[in-house]
Amino acid sequence: MFPSLAHLDRYYNEGTRAYSDQSAYTEAQTQFQPNSATPCFDLTLFALDCEQVHTYTANPDPALLDFYMPGDNKILFCIHPQVLQTLDNDAYLRIVKNYGTRLQPLCVEPSSSTRTLYVKHSGLPPHAAKVHFPFKVSRYSRKMRDEVIEQAINVSHELEQSIPSLDTQFAFLREVIGVSIKKTALHDETVKTREQWGYLIREMTPFPPCPGKQKFLIPGFALYGTQTFNPEKKPLLLDLIDTCSPSQYLLDNIMFPIIRHWIECFLQLGYMLEPHGQNILLEVSDTGHIQRIVHRDLSVGIDMRRRRDRGISSDTCNMYNRMESGEFLSITYDMFMGHHFFEPLIQCAQHYFPDLKLMDFQASCKEYFVDFFPEHDLYMPKTIYYFSSKRDQFNKPLYKNTGKKPTWRP
Numbered sequence: 001m002f003p004s005l006a007h008l009d010r011y012y013n014e015g016t017r018a019y020s021d022q023s024a025y026t027e028a029q030t031q032f033q034p035n036s037a038t039p040c041f042d043l044t045l046f047a048l049d050c051e052q053v054h055t056y057t058a059n060p061d062p063a064l065l066d067f068y069m070p071g072d073n074k075i076l077f078c079i080h081p082q083v084l085q086t087l088d089n090d091a092y093l094r095i096v097k098n099y100g101t102r103l104q105p106l107c108v109e110p111s112s113s114t115r116t117l118y119v120k121h122s123g124l125p126p127h128a129a130k131v132h133f134p135f136k137v138s139r140y141s142r143k144m145r146d147e148v149i150e151q152a153i154n155v156s157h158e159l160e161q162s163i164p165s166l167d168t169q170f171a172f173l174r175e176v177i178g179v180s181i182k183k184t185a186l187h188d189e190t191v192k193t194r195e196q197w198g199y200l201i202r203e204m205t206p207f208p209p210c211p212g213k214q215k216f217l218i219p220g221f222a223l224y225g226t227q228t229f230n231p232e233k234k235p236l237l238l239d240l241i242d243t244c245s246p247s248q249y250l251l252d253n254i255m256f257p258i259i260r261h262w263i264e265c266f267l268q269l270g271y272m273l274e275p276h277g278q279n280i281l282l283e284v285s286d287t288g289h290i291q292r293i294v295h296r297d298l299s300v301g302i303d304m305r306r307r308r309d310r311g312i313s314s315d316t317c318n319m320y321n322r323m324e325s326g327e328f329l330s331i332t333y334d335m336f337m338g339h340h341f342f343e344p345l346i347q348c349a350q351h352y353f354p355d356l357k358l359m360d361f362q363a364s365c366k367e368y369f370v371d372f373f374p375e376h377d378l379y380m381p382k383t384i385y386y387f388s389s390k391r392d393q394f395n396k397p398l399y400k401n402t403g404k405k406p407t408w409r410p
């Protein structure tokens with residue numbers, strides 16, 4: 001009834017990267033870009049000795065564990081072909097090339113984020129490899145540093161344990177195996193400080209499992225994105241709305257659940273989900289009904305103020321993305337969710353239902369937000385924050401106060 005997630009990710013995404021002056025930028029070679037016509041490409045695979053790598057796990061499916069960590073003192077290591085071809089001076093790449101054993105590559109397809117790759121391997125559960133890709137795509141160079149990998153696995157583990165206390169319409173893609181090269185694998189002392197990198201494995205079956213009838217996964221942007229090979233085709237959103245009231249449909253099935261999940265994850269765990277159109281997947285039944293919202297990408301900001309207020313231990317978190325103030329809360333809620341996702345979604349609906357008013361959606365969402373998060377003033381800034389064009393010493397974009405009043409919350 002709906003195309004596969006890989007197809008939607010790749011070919012239902014034209015025209016959606018218009019939300020910032022950086023969003024259309026990519027340094028990925030054409031054949032590795034998601035909307036290329038290349039059906040798949042080879043992901044290079046090496047076997048390394050266990051002593052050369054850090055490994056992290058969060059309850060992976062045993063078949064994936066057996067494949068990526070096969071025993072016999074070996075661990076598999078995935079490298080994007082663009083890295084292999086162009087990063088000759090990378091000390092860690094040299095380690096892998098000099099000491100690793102090259103194996104048969106994996107056949108992969110790029111997802112919408114470019115550096116996360118769907119692995120096409122029969123006999124293994126559906127999964128993706130999120131790999132080191134130190135080239136700029138949109139605002140960031142897409143590295144997979146050791147601390148980022150470890151933290152994603154920590155977050156996946158904690159989120160999995162928290163499922164019983166979260167909304168029944170909440171699901172996520174677990175990030176279950178992480179591997180990075182150890183600094184001690186470098187024999188040359190002069191390069192010891194370089195960033196260790198690696199990859200992680202994401203299971204593509206939403207968690208918690210929900211057996212039964214066939215379900216489809218639709219990325220948020222695919223609701224309003226133009227189709228690469230069929231640009232005249234009406235947006236998928238119209239098929240989903242079908243004969244329902246468009247405003248009620250959008251609010252009840254998409255916007256309210258996402259707001260609820262964003263608030264719940266913040267209140268319970270201090271996590272800042274990033275619900276833009278690429279990180280949100282709709283789980284849809286074969287009759288076209290939205291069942292759950294599936295969140296992907298666990299590299300979330302972590303608000304330490306909230307974790308202290310809740311009295312939850314942070315011993316299992318490393319230092320990556322720990323935050324002590326609310327700017328990034330505004331970036332994720334006001335900008336990623338409101339501006340980057342909800343606004344183009346509504347704009348698309350308005351094209352077919354001209355009576356819809358952005359302000360009405362915003363008024364309903366504001367009310368909903370306050371009901372679920374009455375103490376929002378304690379954590380969230382009074383104005384909207386976004387990325388500044390300035391960068392810090394690690395080349396991470398700084399935040400700036402836009403001075404504007406929020407529109408998706410009071």
Ligand SMILES: Nc1ncnc2c1ncn2[C@@H]1O[C@H](COP(=O)(O)OP(=O)(O)OP(=O)(O)O)[C@@H](O)[C@H]1O
Pocket residue numbers: 013016017023111112113114115116130137138142221274276277278279296297298299340
């Ligand atoms: N409609 C869209 N909205 C937001 N990002 C999009 C969209 N379409 C494609 N993208 C791409 O998806 C990525 C979003 O960044 P984000 O940090 O969420 O993902 P990631 O960490 O690189 O990968 P993943 O989501 O696979 O974990 C960027 O590379 C961006 O260019």
Ligand SMILES: [Mg+2]
Pocket residue numbers: 113278279296297
């Ligand atoms: Mg993402």
